[in-house]
Structure formats: C-alpha cells, structure tokens
Amino acid sequence: MLENIKISTRMILSYGVITILMVGIGxxxxxxxxxxxxxxNDITKLIFQITQVNNIINNVSIVASEFITIIIDPDKSLKENELQRIAVYRKNENKLFAILIKKVSDEKGVALVKAAAELRNTYVQVSDKFIGLVTEGQIQDALQLMFGEMRQAQSAYLQSLDDLVTVMEERSLAASVHADKQASAAEIYILILLGGFVIVSVLISFFTIRSITGSVDKDLALRCSHGPG
Incomplete structure (x- = not known):
C-alpha cells in the first residue's frame, strides 16, 4: 500500500501523525x-475566608476586653478612648463581614454566614445596651447584662463563627485531597501518553523508513538487473 505513495507524501504523513500526537499530549x-x-485557586480562596473569620473572632475578643476596661476603670477620659476604639473595631468588623458575605458562595457556607450575621446583630444590640448603661453610670445593671444576656449573645455569635471556620477547613482539606488525587492521576496519564507516543513514533518511523528503503532497494535491484546502460 505504502509503495504506491510518494516518498515525500509518506514523510509528510509520518511527521503529521507524530505532530498530532504531540499536540494531543500538549x-x-x-x-x-x-x-x-x-x-x-479554590484552596487559596478558602484559606483567605478562614483568615477573614479568624480576624473577626479576634476582633470580637478585643472588643470584649474593651468592655471589661470601660466597666472597671473609673477614668472617664479613658472610657471615652476605649469607646472610640470599640467603634473602630466594630467598623473593621463590618468591613470583614462585608468581604466575607461577598466571597462565600457555597450553599452551606452562605447559610452559616447568614446565621452568624443574625447572631452578630443580636450581640451588637445587646452590647449597645451595655455601653449605654455604662455611659449612664449604671454599672450594676451593666454588670448584670454583661454576665447574662450579653455573654450568651457573644457565645452564640462566636460559636457560629467557629462552626463556619470548621466547615471551611473541611472544604479546604477536601479540596486539597481532590487536588492531590487529580495531580497524581494527571501525572500517570501524561506518563502513559508519553510512553505511547514514543512507541507509536518509533513504529511510524520504522515502517516509514522501511517502506522508503524497500522502495529504493527494489529500484536499485531493478536497475542492476537491466545491466549498465
């Protein structure tokens, strides 16, 4: 069959097949x-989200310590400074939460963020009430609120954030395992494809060269059989 095809055409076909195989592997x-x-990218996004939530948790802890300071320290100027710091931390927390709401897209994560936001609103309302009592000098009522309703609201809020971190960490771990398996499978497939490419290339080269040399040998034999001239 190959004998009826021009040598140049055989070469073109051979290199064409090899090129197609190379492109396929590529x-x-x-x-x-x-x-x-x-x-x-997915893992990086999850790590970023986990960092965001941990920053929010850290923010809540700092504000909680500020609450203790304003209730035990009688210095009014210090209380005013602490209240200003609380406002700054809350503003920062608002920004972190806004970013978190935009970044979290999976169904379970969105539900947990929504739940955390609702609990946060409750906690903020109670803590505002606490600040009002402290500002008015009603320390006893403020203490009662702090160790009662406000502590419960804060605990529920922090627990919701911990739950969110747990889910994100589980997703991050699952994504890492999936990525590792996918990378290992891709490595094996590429090695198999490369091995197949080498074998096919050798066979194509062998049969192409054989067909060419065979044609040349036959032509030489035919010329020799007719003798010189």
Missing part, C-alpha cells in the same frame, strides 16, 4: 495544569 497537559490551577 493539550492534555495544558488542561491538567488548568485544573490544578483551579484547585489551587
């Missing part, structure tokens, strides 16, 4: 890299 490798990049 495309698969590119897709595998893209999938790996996507997995890394």
């Amino acid at each position: 495309l698969y490798s590119s897709l595998a890299l893209h999938a790996g990049k996507s997995n890394i």
Whole structure:
C-alpha cells in the first residue's frame, strides 16, 4: 500500500501523525495544569475566608476586653478612648463581614454566614445596651447584662463563627485531597501518553523508513538487473 505513495507524501504523513500526537499530549497537559490551577485557586480562596473569620473572632475578643476596661476603670477620659476604639473595631468588623458575605458562595457556607450575621446583630444590640448603661453610670445593671444576656449573645455569635471556620477547613482539606488525587492521576496519564507516543513514533518511523528503503532497494535491484546502460 505504502509503495504506491510518494516518498515525500509518506514523510509528510509520518511527521503529521507524530505532530498530532504531540499536540494531543500538549493539550492534555495544558488542561491538567488548568485544573490544578483551579484547585489551587479554590484552596487559596478558602484559606483567605478562614483568615477573614479568624480576624473577626479576634476582633470580637478585643472588643470584649474593651468592655471589661470601660466597666472597671473609673477614668472617664479613658472610657471615652476605649469607646472610640470599640467603634473602630466594630467598623473593621463590618468591613470583614462585608468581604466575607461577598466571597462565600457555597450553599452551606452562605447559610452559616447568614446565621452568624443574625447572631452578630443580636450581640451588637445587646452590647449597645451595655455601653449605654455604662455611659449612664449604671454599672450594676451593666454588670448584670454583661454576665447574662450579653455573654450568651457573644457565645452564640462566636460559636457560629467557629462552626463556619470548621466547615471551611473541611472544604479546604477536601479540596486539597481532590487536588492531590487529580495531580497524581494527571501525572500517570501524561506518563502513559508519553510512553505511547514514543512507541507509536518509533513504529511510524520504522515502517516509514522501511517502506522508503524497500522502495529504493527494489529500484536499485531493478536497475542492476537491466545491466549498465
């Protein structure tokens, strides 16, 4: 069959098949890299979200310590400074929460963020009431509120944030495991494809060269059989 095809055509076909195989391997490798990049992006986003939630938790803890300061320290100027700091921390917390709401997109995460936001609103309302009592000098009532309703609201709020972190960490771990499995599978497939490419390339080269040399040998034999001239 190959004997009826020009040598140049055989060469073109051989190199064409090899080129197609190379392009195929390149495309698969590119897709595998893209999938790996996507997995890394997902993990990075989750880590960022976990950091955001931990920053919010840290913010809540700092504000809680400020609440203790304003209730035990009789210095009015110091209380005013602490109240200003509380306002700054709350503003920062608002920003962190706004970013978190935008970034979290999975159904379970969105539900947990929504629940945390509702509990946060409750906690803020109670803490505002606490600040009002302290400002008015009603320390006993403020203490009662702090160790009662406000503590419960704060605990519920922090627990919701802890639950959110737990879910995010589980998702991050699952994404890491998935990425590792996908990378390992891609590595195996690429090695198999490369091995197949080498074998096919060798076979194509062998049969192409054999067909060419066979044609040349036959032509030489035919010329020799006719003798010189």
